[in-house]
Amino acid sequence: MTAKYAYYPGCSLHSTGSEYDVSFRAVCEKLDIDIEEIKGWVCCGTSPAHCTSRLLSLALPFENLCKAEKMGMTNVVAPCAACFARLRTAIYEAAEDSEIASQISEVLESPLPESMNVLSPIEIFCNHENIADAVKRQLPDLKVVCYYGCLLTRPSKVMQFDECEYPMAMDNLLRSVGISTLDWSYKTECCGGALALSRTDVVRKLTHDIFEEAKAVGANAIAVGCPLCHANLGTRQGEVEKEYGTRYGLPILYFTQLMGLALGVPLKKLGLQKHFVSADALLSGVSKE
């Protein structure tokens, strides 16, 4: 029997965001969601591709969709928000523009798969029945703000993911497993994304604004669904604190890690030790179990 979803991890989940990979797999296992990694997948091209060649930026995602189709699957799950956006954009643009579709097919020397469906794990988990019944741990100390970033929701006509200015899908998902999430106005503000390595000053300014707002509403952790957001908010938080002479100490957790905690996955199986901003104090109640 083939798996229900073809899993496209993307480059980050195999390296800098490996805790997203392990926690996503752990949650799927808990919920009996059957996933299978796409064999021989390649990079989706991300921003450097679409900033320099439209054809390349669409051909790379389609290469992966072709590979999923060869495995006999039509549903692809892409946890990385940037991969998710590139895969959905490729399908959207090929459907809108037959000329570019035939060029992509010429590049790949293969007909394009027609009925592929790309999903974020948030969509899959939200549609999962009786998720509340699977909850094994109460996490009353957590006050989380959900940070969706740019690419889960934008551009809305392509992504078709929730309400683009004030999404609630991740909030509702975490609330369904008993985690409190707070309202705040920076859900979809940009963290600077790929400017991290080239214009780090911009990233520090944007993430500073995000931390300030998260603190102002009383959050003690930020939930994310994008490895680039995670890197900018997590690994550079110390730099921001130094530059602005302040202290946030806000652990940045993938929403799958939070779900894993609620569903009773052992702590060491969630990759929590990989974070730059330690969540140990916040989760001290859990670790005493």
Place this chain on the structure above:
Amino acid sequence: MESTLTITSQSELAEAVLRESGQNVNLCYQCRKCAAGCPISYAMDYKPAQLIHAIRLGMDDLVLNSKTMWLCASCETCTTRCPQDVDVAKVMDAVKIVALRRGIKPTVPQVASFYKAALANIKKCGRMYELGMIIGLKLRTFDFFKDMELGAKMFKKGKMKIIPSLTGARRTWKIFSRVKSIEEGKRNA
């Protein structure tokens, strides 16, 4: 008598942007929602709406030597909010592509170097090999000490691979070359 006069209102640059991105900048009526929503407009020399206006006017030098498109983080806020459905982020991509093609030196060279290092890396490795990409970037920018401490910490946390996987590298090599030849063929046609 019927007039045979044709009025061409489209600048050559606007035409090039249309070819590259399918976006018609003449639809813009300067509401400036793109500029208001842009999280990086504070660091740009021209706001997105100003750049669009300059494209319409055919001010090639100003547009192609601007920092605006290089600082764009592709967050798509402008695209989402444009009441005229102009995909502003795609216009930014198109301007970068036109600038690179005309051999204009990027005004924010670190960003262009990052694109080059990342693409060379994906082409050769199939999947992004971060360590290799960062070394490639440093060789291009000569900024060897930037983020050294951060990189060391990432290693310690096991967040960076030492050996690339090279899965799919033959395929990406081929895809990159075929894209290049198709694009060149299209331009020469």
